[in-house]
Amino acid sequence: METETPDEAVATVLFIGDSVTDCGRRDDADRNLGHGYVRMIDEAFAAGGTPVTIVNRGISGNRVRDLTTRWQRDAVDLAPILVSVLIGINDTWRRYSENDPTSVDDFEADYRAILSALPARDETALVLIEPFLLPVTAEKAKWRADLEPKIAVVHALAAEFGAVLVPADSYLNGLDDDPAEIAADGIHPTEYGHELLAKLWLDTIEAASS
Numbered sequence: 181m182e183t184e185t186p187d188e189a190v191a192t193v194l195f196i197g198d199s200v201t202d203c204g205r206r207d208d209a210d211r212n213l214g215h216g217y218v219r220m221i222d223e224a225f226a227a228g229g230t231p232v233t234i235v236n237r238g239i240s241g242n243r244v245r246d247l248t249t250r251w252q253r254d255a256v257d258l259a260p261i262l263v264s265v266l267i268g269i270n271d272t273w274r275r276y277s278e279n280d281p282t283s284v285d286d287f288e289a290d291y292r293a294i295l296s297a298l299p300a301r302d303e304t305a306l307v308l309i310e311p312f313l314l315p316v317t318a319e320k321a322k323w324r325a326d327l328e329p330k331i332a333v334v335h336a337l338a339a340e341f342g343a344v345l346v347p348a349d350s351y352l353n354g355l356d357d358d359p360a361e362i363a364a365d366g367i368h369p370t371e372y373g374h375e376l377l378a379k380l381w382l383d384t385i386e387a388a389s390s
Contacts, residue, residue: 190231190232190233191231191232191233191260191261192232192233192234192235192258192259192260192261193225193232193233193234193235193260193261193262193264194234194235194237194255194258194260194262194263194264195218195221195234195235195236195237195238195264195266196236196237196238196247196254196255196263196264196265196266196267197238197242197247197265197266197267197309198238198239198240198241198242198243198266198267198269198270199238199239199240199241199242199270199368200216200217200238200266200269200367200368200369200377201214201216201217201218201236201237201238201266202214202236202238202239202240203215203216203217203218203219203238203374204216205218205236205238212235212236213234213236214236214238215374216369216374216377217369217374217375217377217378217381218234218236218238220374220375220378221234221378221381221382222234224378224382232261235258235260237250237254237255238266241270242267242270243267243268243270243271243274243282244267244268244271244282244287244290244291244294245282245286245290247265247267247290247294248290248293248294251294251297252297255294255297255298256297256298256299259299260304261303261304261305262304262305262306262307263298263304263305263306263307264307264308264309264346264381265294265295265306265307265308265309266309266311266348267291267311268287268310268311268327268330268331268334269311269312269313269327269367271287271311271330272311272313272323272326272327272330273323273367275323275326276319276323276326281326282330284329284330284333287330287333288333288336288337291333291334291337292337292340295337295341295343305344306341306342306343306344307343307344307345307346307381307384307385308334308337308338308341308343308344308345308346309334309346309348309377309381310331310334310335310345310346310347310348310349310350311327311330311331311334311348311349312348312349312352312353312363313327313349313366313367314352314353314359314360314362314363314366314367315353315359315366316359316360316363316364316365316366317366320365320366327349331349344384344385344388345384346380346381346384347380347384348377348380351376351380352373352376352377355376357372361373362376
């Protein structure tokens with residue numbers, strides 16, 4: 181159970197999702213931010229003098245259905261001014277690791293349910309990050325058949341809810357770098373991969389705000 185609470189005097193920016201967001205946050209005694217892109221974004225905000233409290237509610241292994249069970253506590257109750265969601269890769273992964281697929285229809289219904297539960301758009305800004313997969317092996321490349329329709333759902337929901345879309349999958353897959361240098365297993369970013377993701381998030385938000 182989460183025990184830490186954001187500083188109520190400062191507006192809250194929430195990051196929520198799976199292990200890519202989690203990134204060891206519960207072992208992070210400093211601020212429970214983890215050691216990945218969320219912490220890097222927090223550091224960039226601090227360096228720029230942006231007065232917000234960043235809260236990380238990523239949980240390793242989560243699928244979109246898991247977010248529905250904790251959304252009120254871990255999102256709505258925090259009254260964030262911005263919610264950034266990165267979810268979906270485990271909805272694909274479980275199909276191949278445990279023969280436990282998530283249909284595109286179920287993925288879309290659960291994702292729409294959590295977004296619909298947020299306060300009105302004039303109260304809560306919304307950022308949706310594409311779930312991503314890098315083709316580090318031939319087997320992982322085959323997973324794209326399951327993931328790509330889910331990415332299309334994220335695009336459609338971003339348009340429907342007026343969210344900023346961070347194109348993580350297309351961006352990371354379009355780089356000339358060795359995919360394993362970005363995410364050794366194709367899913368969990370290396371430190372370099374997290375740096376790329378943090379910069380992409382910040383650049384996309386800046387572009388959307390200009």
